[in-house]
Amino acid sequence: MSFDFDYLLTQWPALLDGLWMTLQVSALSILLSLLIGVLGAGIKLFRLPGLTQLVALYVELIRNTPILVQLFFIFYGLPAVGLKLSLYWSGVLCLSLWAGAYQIENLRGGLATVDKGLREAGAALSLSSRQFFRLIAIPIAFRVSLPAMLNTAISLLKNSAYLQTIGLAELTFVAVDRIATDFRAIEMFTAICVIYLALVAVLALLAGRLEAHLQRPFQQ
Amino acid sequence: MNTLMSVRGLRKHFGDADVIKGVDLDIHEGEVVVVIGPSGSGKSTLIRCLNNLEPATAGDIVLSGSNGGRDSLARLRDEVGMVFQDYTLFPHLSILRNMTLAPMKLRGLARAEAEAQAMKLLERVGLAHKAHAYPAELSGGQQQRVAIVRALAMQPRLMLFDEPTSALDPETVNEVLQVMKELAAEGTTMVVVTHEMGFAREVADRVIFFDGGRIVECAPPAQLFSAPCEERTRQFLTHVLK
Numbered sequence: 521m522s523f524d525f526d527y528l529l530t531q532w533p534a535l536l537d538g539l540w541m542t543l544q545v546s547a548l549s550i551l552l553s554l555l556i557g558v559l560g561a562g563i564k565l566f567r568l569p570g571l572t573q574l575v576a577l578y579v580e581l582i583r584n585t586p587i588l589v590q591l592f593f594i595f596y597g598l599p600a601v602g603l604k605l606s607l608y609w610s611g612v613l614c615l616s617l618w619a620g621a622y623q624i625e626n627l628r629g630g631l632a633t634v635d636k637g638l639r640e641a642g643a644a645l646s647l648s649s650r651q652f653f654r655l656i657a658i659p660i661a662f663r664v665s666l667p668a669m670l671n672t673a674i675s676l677l678k679n680s681a682y683l684q685t686i687g688l689a690e691l692t693f694v695a696v697d698r699i700a701t702d703f704r705a706i707e708m709f710t711a712i713c714v715i716y717l718a719l720v721a722v723l724a725l726l727a728g729r730l731e732a733h734l735q736r737p738f739q740q
Numbered sequence: 741m742n743t744l745m746s747v748r749g750l751r752k753h754f755g756d757a758d759v760i761k762g763v764d765l766d767i768h769e770g771e772v773v774v775v776i777g778p779s780g781s782g783k784s785t786l787i788r789c790l791n792n793l794e795p796a797t798a799g800d801i802v803l804s805g806s807n808g809g810r811d812s813l814a815r816l817r818d819e820v821g822m823v824f825q826d827y828t829l830f831p832h833l834s835i836l837r838n839m840t841l842a843p844m845k846l847r848g849l850a851r852a853e854a855e856a857q858a859m860k861l862l863e864r865v866g867l868a869h870k871a872h873a874y875p876a877e878l879s880g881g882q883q884q885r886v887a888i889v890r891a892l893a894m895q896p897r898l899m900l901f902d903e904p905t906s907a908l909d910p911e912t913v914n915e916v917l918q919v920m921k922e923l924a925a926e927g928t929t930m931v932v933v934t935h936e937m938g939f940a941r942e943v944a945d946r947v948i949f950f951d952g953g954r955i956v957e958c959a960p961p962a963q964l965f966s967a968p969c970e971e972r973t974r975q976f977l978t979h980v981l982k
Binding site for chain 1: 826831842846
């Protein structure tokens, strides 16, 4: 049996559909995970009573359980307590919550580098804590945390492949689905590997651009 | 002379450490008060209490025109400007944006208005050409001059300086002191903690010798430097003026 390019060409429309779903779910989840990261890191920075412990518990839960279990919990478990989400939103929720926990820790590392003197300077200009966080601390922390945040985003993109286990028609689901009928495993897995590699490369490129932009003020 | 700020019975503890042990002080409009004293005497803590950066343990700090109520502490922040030892410009923002941030967010100025005001202030300290540079591109003296006008952009009624030249190269100390002298000459009310005795002698209306959490002596510079009343002041001055 040889590598059949013609077969791949016939499957290209299906793969494109899968790619589109992977892109949508990943992009949306990356954005939501960043939002969770900013909120969680803020709660930890200001040590908001009650919420701080809740965030710590959330981070521990996510980091110390398998993502597949988290996904099954959301998709199969939550309906039992009356919360039934679609395939799509189950996937987005799972990936966002998973990556959000890591983004909290990534950003916390960056926030730790923000000088205490800047906080006092902000206070002396009568900026509120919230204004200081949004306008000063977060932009500075983003620059420091960006490489770690990119790693998390890349992991999120790759982990979107888990969503095939609940039946969301993303890239890996399409491949596995076709292999079940056509038995063209080498063609399909090669194709989706190349596509995942290309997606990660694009993500890294975008992050590189952003890093150069954030770095500019710090070059003498 | 009108009193701008009145401090009564100010005390500050850090845990068991008694850092400010009861300070009474009136600061008059247009006055320059310079605070000198040995390291660890509490003079930095004193000045940091004056805009509530360190909340006082006990006592009152009242700005004129305020009723001394609860929101007077927020007003204190708002109407008192401060310059720190280590410049503390926001490193990710251009000089211009450093200057316009607070006026736009807190005074509600439109961008054009805030930028026009910022450029005028930067011109005053000879740094208009650096408006679009970032802090890292400026020397320490230049950054400190920006920090001074950044505080002035909020149009404070009182300016606090906490050892503004201590982190600078000896060569650039003067460019910062020059700006402060000009401010004093224009009638800005200032409280300055410094080790620059020349500045104190030349610019201060009153010099406070602060030691052990107390005002040991407070007098016009001519009197304090040449004929101090207290033995402790004399000891300190013989050390630093040697």
